[in-house]
Amino acid sequence: MIIVTGAAGFIGSNIVAGLNARGIDDILIVDDLSDGSKCLNLADLNFVDYMEYDDFIDALASGAELGPIEAIFHEGACSATTEWDGRYVMARNFTYSKTLHTWAVARAVPLIYASSASVYGMGPQFVEQRVAEKPLNMYAFSKFAFDQYVRAHPATNSQVVGLRYFNVYGPREAHKGGMASVARHFSRQVSESGVCRLFEGTEGYSDGGQLRDFIHVDDVVAVNLWLYDHPSVSGIFNCGTGHAQSFNEVADAVIAWHGQGEKRYIDFPEHLAGRYQSYTQADMGALRQAGYTDVFMNVAEGVPRYLDWLAARQLT
Known part of the structure; x- marks a missing residue:
């Protein structure tokens, strides 16, 4: 059996879909369904x-045995970057992950977990080295803290991998609301008003010219499954495309797909000053050196693929 935590969330549900596509459905899904709308991400999956x-973490903390486990994909977390209750975030993201790590390593069960590019803060370096890590909020700090723990407690008998996700977009993110990807927001804006709203220029960047490493969730799943196929690979790796693209490029891809629309630039919010990543670009050298060779989609390929998926399900 394979365990997926955060299975009703964005990346977790796509990992379940990726496993199903391989004919794997012997999966224990773990999540907090206080927000019942997330169940829709699993309604078409096995x-x-x-x-x-x-209940799951209590079982692990008590030393429960769950039968033969092939691997754990740990995607569950408090992902709100606006949550400043540090005790809550650390309990949910750090202590929970430590308990899972202890259980998995003791049983030599491969653990592939979600870290985050947010550990790099404002950059400008985005490489898996301590000198580049400068978290700016509790979510980022909790991910950084668990990465630190993993580094300090290397597993010698089983795979442990942390993936630092960059700006992920794609299917099964509707439940995220305001935290959904800009591709989703831009598409909805064009559908409703014909206008994509982008931030005006900041910190030397032109209007809409801020740069992020946007990665389609299908590529994220491909990396996770490659690691599942290569249990000898351990470490903390960036998971982006290695190529920064502008918000203008995302908006242009959305407008091209809709065949209509225009861009409009709005004032940059004062509360984001000094806390906004105007540039991210994953250094993918470590993952490539580990043996991963697949090519990542750029936004001109990935955005229409995502919007096709939404259209096929009559979603916006």
């Missing part, structure tokens, strides 16, 4: 069991 997030 699995054999479900556990609530808190």
Whole structure:
């Protein structure tokens, strides 16, 4: 059996879909369904069991045996970058992950977990080295802290991998609301008003010219499954495309898909000053050196693929 935590979330549900595409449905899904709308991410997927997030970790903390486990994909976390209750975030993201790590390593069960590019703060370096890590909020700090723990407690008998996700977009993110990708927001804006709203220029960048490493969730799943196929690979790796693209390029891809629309630039919010990543670009050298060779989609390829998926399900 394979365990996926955060299975009803964005990346977790796509990992379940990726496993299903391989004919794998012996999956224990774990999540907190306080927000019941997330169940829609799993309604078309196959699995054999479900556990609530808190019940699952309580079982592991008590030393429970869950039968033969092939691997754990740990995607569950408090992902709100606006959450400043540090005790809550650390309990959810750090302590929870430590308990899971201890259980998995003791049983030599491969653990592939979600870290975050947010650990790099404002950059300008985005390489898996301590000198580049400068978290700016509690979410980023909790991810940084667990990465530090993993580095300090290397597993000698099993795979442990952390993936620092950059700006992920794609199917099954509707439940994220305001935290959904800009591709989703731009598409909805064009559908409703014909206008994509982008931030005006900041910190030397032109209007809409801020740069991010946008990665389609299908590429994220491909990396996760490649690691599942290569249990000898351990470490902390960036998971982006290695190529920064502008918000203008995302908007242009959305407008091209709709065949209509225009861009409009709005004032940059004062509350984001000094806390906004105007530039991210994953250094993909470590993952490439580990053996990953697949080519990543750029936004001109990935955005229409995502919007096709939404259209096929009559979603916006």
